[in-house]
Amino acid sequence: MNLNDIKVFVSVVEAGSFAGASNILAMPSTTVSRKVVQLEANLGVKLLHRSTRKLSLTEGGQHYFHLCQQHLVALEQANELIMQAQAEPKGKVRISSPFDFAIQYAQPWIVEFLKRYPEISIELDTSDSYVNMVEDRIDVAFRSGQLQDSSLIARRIGPKHSVCCASPEFLNAVGQINVPDDLSKLNCLIMGKSLLSNDWHFIKQAKPYQVKVSGRYATTSMHLVIESALSGLGVAYVPIALVNSHLESGRLVQVLTDYETPQSNMFIIYQSHKYMTKPVRLFIDHIIEKVNPKAPWSL
Missing domain, CATH: 3.40.190.290 (D-Maltodextrin-Binding Protein; domain 2)
Structure with missing residues (x-):
């Protein structure tokens, strides 16, 4: 599982759109969309409902998002702890x-x-x-x-x-x-x-x-x-x-x-x-x- 794909998915949900995540991550919208599709394919689960108006999480996507978000926060904190050894x-x-x-x-x-x-x-x-x-x-x-x-x-x-x-x-x-x-x-x-x-x-x-x-x-x-x-x-x-x-x-x-x-x-x-x-x-x-x-x- 690609950790970067998971981070992209979390960013999409937090931003509320692929375009918003694209701005946050400084990454083309097409790349953001492709990484989320790849993540869904690897998991074998649909994470997002897509429409022309907005995105919404599936039931499985909701659960997956909360788990991933918490673990990403823990990883960021672990990185900060190492950096703060100075x-x-x-x-x-x-x-x-x-x-x-x-x-x-x-x-x-x-x-x-x-x-x-x-x-x-x-x-x-x-x-x-x-x-x-x-x-x-x-x-x-x-x-x-x-x-x-x-x-x-x-x-x-x-x-x-x-x-x-x-x-x-x-x-x-x-x-x-x-x-x-x-x-x-x-x-x-x-x-x-x-x-x-x-x-x-x-x-x-x-x-x-x-x-x-x-x-x-x-x-x-x-x-x-x-x-x-x-x-x-x-x-x-x-x-x-x-x-x-x-x-x-x-x-x-x-x-x-x-x-x-x-x-x-x-x-x-x-x-x-x-x-x-x-x-x-x-x-x-x-x-x-x-x-x-x-x-x-x-x-």
Whole structure:
């Protein structure tokens, strides 16, 4: 079995087309197609359904693709391990992080890391959506909440909880906010696609409080929610990790300080395998160094 044919097949599936794989592999489309046909002939199994519109995997092709992809990743990691036997760490680290967390924390950490290790490169994906670390070949991810995949390792790097805050300008205009129900009468900045059915949660002396809020502006970007709060547009309910510097400077003021909010944790997540490359290990160590003895956003 030709390993190169298998790599071409995996590239076709990942790219979604023969033309896409051709660009990635710097190989003529006719050669890409021929290698996949040859692989199917050697296996005696049809791997792809072909049409003028798109490609799709057969049932056997789906199973074969996942197995091959995992083993190709292992082979790439084995090659990197051999290359990293030299004194200077060298290689690539693929990272996934929510956009706003990347702007505030991951980006400065990455800049410092790259300056420390000039032979290491980084690919950063700032997607807020779910990422399959194996299929997307992600080495390290920053995520909050519960870990869904038990095959991954999650190391806590700090707490995650939200604060309710607004600009001094806004608070001077609306007066004091004493209890959560006061928010129902104010313009609140909504994190989401819709202005409808938005609940903010608080806790006081172990008793939960839930208040329905509304406003004139909703956005799926936490960055824009914070910028709107800074501009005096309304009250925001945002992770303290993203506004801690604004609270310290006085550009934002926390309200309802007698109330807590539900708390979860922020994690650095990576795959559990014995073939972890040196650059990945060094990056994880670098992050742990940055959040010890406590995360920079911790109170």
